[in-house]
Amino acid sequence: MDNIGRRDHSQNVDSISIRVRFAPSPTGYLHIGGLRTALYCYLFARSQGGSLILRIEDTDRSRLVADAENDIVESLQWCGIEVDESPHKGGQYAPYRQSERQSLYLQYAKSLVDAGHAYYAFDPPEAIENLRKDHATYGIQTRHQMDNSLTMSEDLVNHRLESKQDYVIRLFVPENRTVSFDDRIKGKIEVESMMIDDQVLTKSDGMPTYHLANVVDDYLMGMTHVIRGDEWIPSTPKHILLYEAFGWEPPEMAHLPLILSPTGGKLSKRSANRQGIPLNVLDYRTLGYEPQAVVNFLAMLGWNPGTDQEVFDLVELEQQFSIDRVGSAPAQFDLKKLQWFNAQHLRRLNTNALIDKVRPPLTEQGVHLPDDDYLKQVCDLVRDRLEHVHDLGLHYRYCFEDPEEFDPVGIKKRWKPDSATLVEQYSDLIEGMDEFDEQTLEAGLRDLAQKHDIGAGRIIHPVRLAVSGTTAGPSLFALLKVLGQTTCVRRLRHAALQIES
RNA sequence: GCCGCGUUCGUCUAGGGGUUAGGACGCCGGCCUUUCACGCCGGUAACACGGGUUCAAAUCCCGUACGCGGUACCA
Numbered sequence: 107m108d109n110i111g112r113r114d115h116s117q118n119v120d121s122i123s124i125r126v127r128f129a130p131s132p133t134g135y136l137h138i139g140g141l142r143t144a145l146y147c148y149l150f151a152r153s154q155g156g157s158l159i160l161r162i163e164d165t166d167r168s169r170l171v172a173d174a175e176n177d178i179v180e181s182l183q184w185c186g187i188e189v190d191e192s193p194h195k196g197g198q199y200a201p202y203r204q205s206e207r208q209s210l211y212l213q214y215a216k217s218l219v220d221a222g223h224a225y226y227a228f229d230p231p232e233a234i235e236n237l238r239k240d241h242a243t244y245g246i247q248t249r250h251q252m253d254n255s256l257t258m259s260e261d262l263v264n265h266r267l268e269s270k271q272d273y274v275i276r277l278f279v280p281e282n283r284t285v286s287f288d289d290r291i292k293g294k295i296e297v298e299s300m301m302i303d304d305q306v307l308t309k310s311d312g313m314p315t316y317h318l319a320n321v322v323d324d325y326l327m328g329m330t331h332v333i334r335g336d337e338w339i340p341s342t343p344k345h346i347l348l349y350e351a352f353g354w355e356p357p358e359m360a361h362l363p364l365i366l367s368p369t370g371g372k373l374s375k376r377s378a379n380r381q382g383i384p385l386n387v388l389d390y391r392t393l394g395y396e397p398q399a400v401v402n403f404l405a406m407l408g409w410n411p412g413t414d415q416e417v418f419d420l421v422e423l424e425q426q427f428s429i430d431r432v433g434s435a436p437a438q439f440d441l442k443k444l445q446w447f448n449a450q451h452l453r454r455l456n457t458n459a460l461i462d463k464v465r466p467p468l469t470e471q472g473v474h475l476p477d478d479d480y481l482k483q484v485c486d487l488v489r490d491r492l493e494h495v496h497d498l499g500l501h502y503r504y505c506f507e508d509p510e511e512f513d514p515v516g517i518k519k520r521w522k523p524d525s526a527t528l529v530e531q532y533s534d535l536i537e538g539m540d541e542f543d544e545q546t547l548e549a550g551l552r553d554l555a556q557k558h559d560i561g562a563g564r565i566i567h568p569v570r571l572a573v574s575g576t577t578a579g580p581s582l583f584a585l586l587k588v589l590g591q592t593t594c595v596r597r598l599r600h601a602a603l604q605i606e607s
Numbered sequence: 608g609c610c611g612c613g614u615u616c617g618u619c620u621a622g623g624g625g626u627u628a629g630g631a632c633g634c635c636g637g638c639c640u641u642u643c644a645c646g647c648c649g650g651u652a653a654c655a656c657g658g659g660u661u662c663a664a665a666u667c668c669c670g671u672a673c674g675c676g677g678u679a680c681c682a
Contacts, residue, residue: 131682166681231680242609242678274680292612301610301678309680316682340611340677363613363675370674403619406631410620414630433620436675440618443632453645491644501643520642551641566641578643 124156126331127324128182128189131163131316132174135386136181138439139335139365139373142404146362147333148187149405149427156330160192161323162203165313181387185397186420199327204319211314214322214352215275215307219255223351224307227254227276228266243303246281272310277317277348279304285343290331290360291432297343305344317341321348324357333360333429336436360429363408363436373439383439394467394495399448406447407437417450449493460485464498471499473506483588487580502579505588508597509575512605516577520567526602528558528565529572533598542591544583551583572601 128144130136136144151158160182162175179194191197201207218224229237229252234244241248249256254276255263266273283299307318314322324332339361349356367377378385384393390400402418410433411418411426418426455463461481468475475481484498484505492498498505535550536542551569555562570582573594579585586594 129682133682163682169681227680234680238679272680276680295611297611303678306680311680313680315680320682335676336612337676337682341682343611361612366675368618372675406619408619412621414621416619416631435613437620438618440632443619446632488644490646493644516642561641563641570642576643580642580644582641 124151124154124331125159125327125329126151126156126333127159127161127327127329129161129163129320129323129334130178131166131169132171132178133166133169134171134174135177135388136174137385138383138387138390138400138404140178141181141185141387141400142365142407143333143335143362144182144187145185145401145404146409146427146429146432148189149423150331150333150360150429152424153427157190158188159197159199159327159329160189160202161327162193162205163316163319164203164205165316165319167205167311167313177386177388184388184391185401187401204314204323207319207323208313210326211319211322212308212312215314215318218277218307218351219275221351222278224275224277225249225255225304226263226267226273227252227304227306228258228271228273229253230272243301244276245279245302245304246300249276249278249304274306274310275308276304277307277344277351279344279347283347285346287342287346287356287359289339289342290358290429291363292339292361292434295339295342297340299343299347302344302347305348317344317348321345321352321354325349325352325354329357331358331360333362336361336364360432362432363434365407366436366438368438368440370438378439381439381441383441395444396448396451396463396495399444399451402451403444403447407439408433417447417454419451445493452492452495453489457482457485457489460489463495467495468499468506471496471503473499473503476506480588487584487588491580504574504576504579505585508593508600509573512571512575512601513577516571517605520571520577521605522564522568524558524564525568526606528554529568529598529602532565532569533595533602536586536591536598537595539591542587544581544587547583547586569598572605573597 126147128147130140148158160179164170175193179192182189189195191199191202193202215224219226233252237244237248237252244252251257279299279302281299284296285299285302286294286296288294305317306315308314342359342361346356365373367373367383368381369377371377373383373385375385384390391397398419401420401423405418405423405427406416409427409431412431452460452463461478464481464485465475484502487505488498488502532551532554535554536547539546539550551565552562555565566582567577570579570585571577573586573589589597
């Protein structure tokens with residue numbers, strides 16, 4: 107017992123530093139709620155100068171999803187959440203996959219039996235099913251009616267164990283105890299031990315249950331804080347009892363409120379789908395969201411800095427995060443707000459970063475990529491009206507290709523009988539320009555308008571329509587400048603002919 | 608059923624015995640402007656309900672309702 111996986115207390119620098127784990131079960135891809143838990147774990151660890159450990163809790167072999175672990179790792183990476191120790195990275199307390207630590211749990215469970223805090227139970231499933239018809243728990247009132255090492259002779263118990271009959275080890279939950287703990291987010295929580303089952307610690311397949319593995323690993327791996335979802339609150343008293351049985355000091359607990367669907371219910375696969383909310387983290391990548399925006403959005407769902415700042419990058423979050431400012435009420439997912447965050451982060455990108463972001467979706471949209479210099483000009487031209495990386499190819503395709511169609515509503519509204527003539531005259535003007543810049547373009551157009559004794563808008567609107575096919579867009583003269591002299595002339599002349607017919 | 612957690616504008620939230628209950632998203636209006644955005648200015652809208660305690664309650668206490676979670680050899 108003393109020589110297995112003992113926590114190393116000798117390095118006191120280590121033992122005072124904060125250690126937090128994110129401990130997902132690889133039964134599916136990492137979803138947005140799981141990511142928020144990971145994020146808060148990360149932010150807390152980083153803000154305290156501590157470490158984040160990724161531990162894979164794969165004790166349920168029947169629900170295991172083969173590539174879930176990879177998905178989890180990739181999701182965290184995409185968001186910039188770095189872990190200090192993990193199955194892939196290794197670390198002082200390896201292995202970090204619970205399936206690889208099986209023998210450890212068994213030994214600890216047996217030590218609990220030896221100390222009288224746990225017992226062997228041989229009841230077949232039907233017996234337990236029967237029990238639950240009349241009693242809520244397998245515990246204080248019922249354990250003495252069952253087949254276990256509390257009710258059977260030692261010889262018989264040994265015989266059963268030796269003949270490899272199925273058995274589980276159950277925790278002996280004490281009577282009349284008020285189990286309490288002080289949650290960093292929820293405050294003091296109390297539960298009567300009466301309400302708690304004699305928890306199964308090791309399953310008949312030899313695997314530990316979540317409760318055992320979790321407690322043993324959190325202890326062995328030196329966790330100082332357990333930060334996890336709300337749904338674990340009812341289990342925490344069981345864990346506290348386990349820590350007590352082992353004679354260990356429990357870590358600090360912090361239970362995060364859940365993320366709800368926009369209608370208030372549970373954010374399930376079905377509800378998310380119906381609301382158009384991507385559920386898996388990597389779906390957000392596929393859809394072209396900025397990881398920083400997703401992180402920012404999630405951080406603000408349940409936490410606030412106490413100031414008016416709301417746009418944060420990860421580093422700022424690390425600096426400002428405080429678990430004391432995490433709210434205790436669940437929060438509803440709001441896609442509109444995420445989109446706003448996305449726009450904020452996208453626009454803050456410098457031009458070089460922006461063109462990198464924008465190239466893949468453009469390619470996907472079948473746009474022939476121009477050279478970087480041109481792409482930069484386009485990005486700077488439209489960046490303030492970009493909400494999403496896809497918007498460039500979606501709404502500003504004319505920056506890359508001559509428009510093939512002209513908005514009929516726009517034509518009706520802006521194309522007058524004299525428009526074709528004016529557009530052609532302006533194209534002549536442009537063709538003859540030595541200086542091709544915004545000022546010259548504007549001055550030339552206004553001159554032309556004056557000559558015809560009309561408002562500048564009479565030319566501006568048809569020109570925009572001719573050059574872009576649409577009535578909305580960036581400043582016309584800036585647009586013309588970016589498009590370039592020959593493109594402008596070509597488009598204007600072509601449009602004058604086509605719209606006329 | 609039982610146990611636990613929660614409840615401030617539609618949404619995210621600040622505040623936490625005496626506030627015109629503040630901000631953000633969304634929505635609406637205005638300004639800017641050649642358009643559409645951006646930006647700026649303004650508007651809309653909230654303390655779940657009922658009892659206490661108190662000079663005073665959104666804030667503290669107790670109930671009720673509603674929501675969510677747990678009650679597994681799932682995590």
